[in-house]
Amino acid sequence: MPGSKIIGKVYVVGDNVDTDQIIPAKHLVYDTHSPEERKLFGKYAMSGVPEDRSGLPEGSVKFVDEGKYESVFNIIVGGKNFGCGSSREHAPLALQVAGVAAVVAQTYARIFYRNSVDGGFVMPLESVDNIFKSFATGDQVEIDLDANKITDIRTGKSFGLRSLGDAADIIHAGGLFAYARKIGMIKESDKTATKKVGANV
């Protein structure tokens, strides 16, 4: 769980960004647990977003530069229904591997939201209004998790975020397994390493 603030550069997309856009199906074949192949999910993260919607308002901004495995953008701002489509956990994983800490969208598709939380990949934050048009790709922003707001440092404007609600317990624990151990649903096995390869701290 990062601190109560997330600061960084935003990558802006619109409504209904589906999981095929987040990680196209042909890249689902790599081994999520091989450190070498896992990097490829970062390389191809967001590569399915149509050119004109890649990094709004102008479009045609690559999320991950040619030859790189990580993005210079660590926050994604979208609109409605982010992550709709398939159940592939590769989607939030790809964002995490690319270096994304949080997504801010007005609403999420259920499975993407759940995968993000249960797998502890990225923080799915809900904005009160649909705010993607208020940001430009590359803007520096600050997310304040205690005050539930996102502020565009360039314009100084702030927008409200919803509180995490009942997902907070799992997010704060760091994912479903950590949470289940905490509440005693599964016993701590003799294994000590329960953290995922490359998990966000």
Add this chain to the structure above:
Amino acid sequence: MSMTITEKILAGHSGRDKVTPGENVWVDVDILMTHDVTGPGTISIFKEEFGKEAKVWDRDKVVVIPDHYIFTEDQHAKRNVVFLRDFVKDQRIDNFYDVGTSDYKGVCHVALPEEGYTRPGEVLFGTDSHTCTAGAFGEFATGIGNTDAAFILGTGKLWVKVPQTMRFVFDGELPEYLMAKDLILRIIGDIGVDGASYAAMEFAGDAVHGLNIEERMTLCNMVIEAGGKNGVIAPDQTTIDFVKSRSEKNFTPVQNDPDARFALEKKFDVSKITPLVAKPHSPENVEAAENLSDVIVDRVYIGSCTGGKLTDFRAAARVLDGRKTAVDTFIVPATTDVARGLREYKLNGKTLLQIFEEAGCRIGNASCGACLGGPDDTFGRLNGQEICLSTTNRNFPGRMGSKKAQVYLASPLTAAATAITGKITDPRKYLA
């Protein structure tokens, strides 16, 4: 007790007398299904979290069906199937439908009922978003990610937020030019791709209960395209007869309480619905087929868990019998049982396969095929700027391959009529 079918199933599986929408409950799982794309990741998390020697909670409740990337030379894709093979051997899981053997089935959501894993009143999770298809059997079925699935493998349980239920009632007798695909497109066109977010979608009315099991599966299959969590159809004699013919296990059908509460009830008169098409690049861009007659297509694709079942091919054959296709037309049976049906089922003295071959169609092997694009060598994949009319469920950019391609979604009847003319065609033209 005023609960809906979905609420009752979740209450029964979490040891409660009553649950209310919005509550989180831990439910006991009856069946967990996984496939070649999401299975390996699930297994890796399971081993990482429960230890290398850990055993799954109940090997009879785990079903492994490779179906996505099967007929490809892609080495990574092939390796995923090997991974599944090793796991089921190690865990002594018998419910495995291996590639290249006589057990091989094809698309998981169609294979599950064929093999008797779907039963009224049960809870089924699968690592695939279209797991909601099984709601057609009056059970709670939904798609989950790898972490959740790994958790189930170790514990047999998962937390679920109880969804509210939205009810869609189709009154009247279904005209012969309409299929379940038209009904679900009507709903998605009306409520949008997030219109049922987090909700259960129940389908009811004479027209729904008049549908056969495969058509009911098509309705429930696409609830995810409206953002729904699960689809459900109250079990009736059709459901019970089908399930009993496939499964030996006892089951308890669950019905809505008379005073069950619905978040919304929407009624449709089926005689007012005409064949529909969802235009690129969203299942909610719904338009009457008759208004799209100037759209020229390069290709027609009939396949997938939505539109590749025997009922779908029987419908397409009704239109294609004795006619020729004007554009490349791909026929991809969902499962090997459906493929056998193509060879055995006859219409006007000819098998469906003969009808399709004489019409000039190309026939593929049972699998997901080009429904989700897949590796570049996938049969029917859209590799360029093709315009395709497809019986699948999603037309997001790049879903069937290239993001430059355009996909229109429609019923198998509309697909077959379109294959004949090369333009989007209302099937009523050929059903008179």
